[in-house]
Amino acid sequence: MSAAPATLIALLHGPDQPGLVARAAGWIFERGGNILHADQHRDREAGIFFQRVEWEPAFAGGAPATAGEQLMRPVNLVAAEAEFEQFARDTLRMNVRILSSADRPRVAIFVSKADHCFHDLVLRWKAGDYAGDLVAVISNHTDLADAVRGYGLAFHHIPIAAATKQDAEDRQLALLRDLKVELVVLARYMQVLSAEFLQRFGYPVINIHHSFLPAFAGGRPYHQAHARGVKLIGATAHYATRDLDEGPIIHQDVAQVTHRHGVEDLVRKGRDLEKLVLAQAVQWHLEGRVLVYGNKTVVFD
Amino acid sequence: MSAAPATLIALLHGPDQPGLVARAAGWIFERGGNILHADQHRDREAGIFFQRVEWEPAFAGGAPATAGEQLMRPVNLVAAEAEFEQFARDTLRMNVRILSSADRPRVAIFVSKADHCFHDLVLRWKAGDYAGDLVAVISNHTDLADAVRGYGLAFHHIPIAAATKQDAEDRQLALLRDLKVELVVLARYMQVLSAEFLQRFGYPVINIHHSFLPAFAGGRPYHQAHARGVKLIGATAHYATRDLDEGPIIHQDVAQVTHRHGVEDLVRKGRDLEKLVLAQAVQWHLEGRVLVYGNKTVVFD
């Protein structure tokens, strides 16, 4: 997890077959690449093989390049990326997603009024924790405009009312496309994104739900939790799908509560959970550690 | 929480009113009693006051007695118990439950085939952790008969089939009455107790559910958890009520799981959770730390 030179990361999955580890590793080795990490998982029940492999590719010039050289020769990285992708798809017959450390995905954060997840994410960005670029903050309210601009970030206000929802989503999508955004993070954004939005956007959307899903799906989860008298509250980061609160779970955590905690206390205590769980999920996503299949995730942490 | 002399423990709850702490404490003090712990809670929304107070009563003979003396004079403890009960009910107008450390509730464990919670509970009993007496183990199977008898405990086999369920419950109830049982612990007992059973038994029944309720209520919770792809599994100890898996929650805990864990792994990992959560709930119950109101608990830990 330390600072790393320029690398490629491939996420593979598909029907299990003998030799997958050896063949992927062999292909990289034969081309002078050096594998840094290779983590794989077999779902024996489903007969599916999953792998995350991270390597330093070798370059035309010969010996494996240093990080500095690689950054100067991005074309090669792109070529290596395409070559491996073809190999994985055509020869190994695997689904493959490939990332290069030379690329930094462009990210937008959606917020409403609550600011705790927003501040937390931005401060981590400023601390250099994230392998991506934060390019916009979009909100249906103006409450956070000053805070966003205070960080030197672009703030986009796109109000939403029941009658204007489709219109607003059109504007959001146009903005995301203009900004070439490849990841949206819903940092306590209090609007449901329509199935059409998700489909048209076509990139992942990470949401934080303030409960231990599937418990307390839907609205006002802390009120639900308080009414049920649970002894733990939770937070769940998941990919948004057309089925609200049903998307693949990336990360979850809980904190202890007692009868002494009223709903307000759960809300306050929950803020720390939400921040940490969402921040971790975003980091894993940007580091190419999350592989989605069906309605579940494989997290190579 | 250290070894304590003979004491009385009162659990009070009722409409909030000024002076409740002072009046209860004053009543005890005037009679020469010494309060060891007094913990209270106000539910401001509901306007309810809850208190657990534990004290060493003074005795007829004069100075506060030592534990040894008290055990020789159980009548006084009973009298003090009754006197406080009357005061709390008639003067303070509170619901009250009172326990004496001279009483040791008689407990029965219900098991089926799984033995992990059973062994865990019995070993804690043997270590002296519990303020009660384990007087019987009842099972609808014979798998654990030898293990139970190996500990020198009475094993009662009461088989259950769909057609004989009411009959079997009658036999269970008769046995519990004969044995003067005041608490039943369902240690992974795989039968649902009927509403009639619970009503006729009239004493608390503690169950362990192998999920983080309300998530994955019902059968095969580890299978449900695996299918949903959660990142934490849980266990919940609760009082059994006529609404299956809906009773007041006493204690919950969770453990981290990953995509590497198959259902079998969840089952295995869950056993440690189930043991610890059930063991803690039983201990709190026997120490008079759990107060039930509505469908929730106040745990004075």
Added chain:
Amino acid sequence: MSAAPATLIALLHGPDQPGLVARAAGWIFERGGNILHADQHRDREAGIFFQRVEWEPAFAGGAPATAGEQLMRPVNLVAAEAEFEQFARDTLRMNVRILSSADRPRVAIFVSKADHCFHDLVLRWKAGDYAGDLVAVISNHTDLADAVRGYGLAFHHIPIAAATKQDAEDRQLALLRDLKVELVVLARYMQVLSAEFLQRFGYPVINIHHSFLPAFAGGRPYHQAHARGVKLIGATAHYATRDLDEGPIIHQDVAQVTHRHGVEDLVRKGRDLEKLVLAQAVQWHLEGRVLVYGNKTVVFD
């Protein structure tokens, strides 16, 4: 823990004696006060009694006042405070510290270059989590000057070199006195405060140490932890005393690490721990929940 009306909080400790709970509660009740919380603890080995009691005092005018009325009559709160203090000291013969919710202690944060605890504390202050006023940020470096001023806070640069240390501490003390500061929070402040400073300041100083004390006291604890190969890293919030890293512990927490984590990863992962542990300790302190005796704390949470 919900939003509360104007109250008094007393922290008492001293030799145990029968009737302490009843006498304190009775005194408050007789004067028309209403106890909201009364939590006590007996250290049986040492024979010491500890109590935290929080109550709404009644006022000259008669019936218990609402929060609004109390805020309009601060003099009465001060009188009630003094009266109880005298009772506790002279009649109960207890050490006593008394806080009023009408007072908001003035707080200064000391920082050096690391900004994570600083941002975290300030954002909690802005969210209204703290029962005190943040009046100054003091640093031996200028790195955080802009960030501090960006929040609209006063930044004070007091550089320190070996030769000028006493001088710098004089300046710090003068500033703290001018600002009437009653609590200093060391938010990863990388200078050791001298025993003279602590003695002359005379108010509590809370420090965050980035290890699970007493493991890895002294400098570079993450390096020490990495070298030892521990599987958990920790953070410890404690009151600063003349014995470095030896002061009374208020709060501690840990996070799991593996062989995959290099020192840099421990540093990064540790930041979240440090933030949460320090934030909690400051909150407990400001709510009058921490009672120090000898080299330990009683935390009435």
Added chain:
Amino acid sequence: MSAAPATLIALLHGPDQPGLVARAAGWIFERGGNILHADQHRDREAGIFFQRVEWEPAFAGGAPATAGEQLMRPVNLVAAEAEFEQFARDTLRMNVRILSSADRPRVAIFVSKADHCFHDLVLRWKAGDYAGDLVAVISNHTDLADAVRGYGLAFHHIPIAAATKQDAEDRQLALLRDLKVELVVLARYMQVLSAEFLQRFGYPVINIHHSFLPAFAGGRPYHQAHARGVKLIGATAHYATRDLDEGPIIHQDVAQVTHRHGVEDLVRKGRDLEKLVLAQAVQWHLEGRVLVYGNKTVVFD
């Protein structure tokens, strides 16, 4: 982590060099083996590569055998083991340790008077959790003799006094050799094993220390923890070395404590920690997941 067919597990470590993953995977693949898991780690600072690889070897007869067939042809497994060992050592120039799932290491537990870790381990053994055979329990006291025999296990009483320590260790070693023991688990065994014992035994010894090492090394850690006023207690499973409490740490965990817990409570609460931490360490060791280098461990969990 599910039930697995007969496999080989190799633990490799040595100077990092390009192609290690590919060459090991290629070697196995060329011989018809199927890699189930291959986890590796690079210590960039030290330039060391670590790998755990688990595979189903192919057998003389052709197609990869089922678990059942493999169990009938143990000779082949031994041959495959030797062949890989030679390859890893001579060709890859790595340190290697290789385990076969057809082998079940023979294990002895050392106890004194405390029985909680002992019962916990034995019950896990009976539940089939461990990839090894428990062949003896050795104690310097007779307190647990009946409990041991009650499980149908051999109990060996080897008393130790200061004057007879060397003699006793000679007897212990003779017994371990007779029983072909390859792992000793110290389940709260209250004697220090001499450096000579460890050297002559020549196999790993796992100890459970009842603190979060390196905090509170040495005797009476719960007393030390109570005196220091820590807010968490811990347990540490480590390999025993000639430096008491300084051996490579395998696993650690902690539990929260408060001022309400006296030393006796820490002892009681600590028992659950000790059980879980030791049980996990033994399981990882027996599954070939722990690689020791220097004074640290790499745990491939």
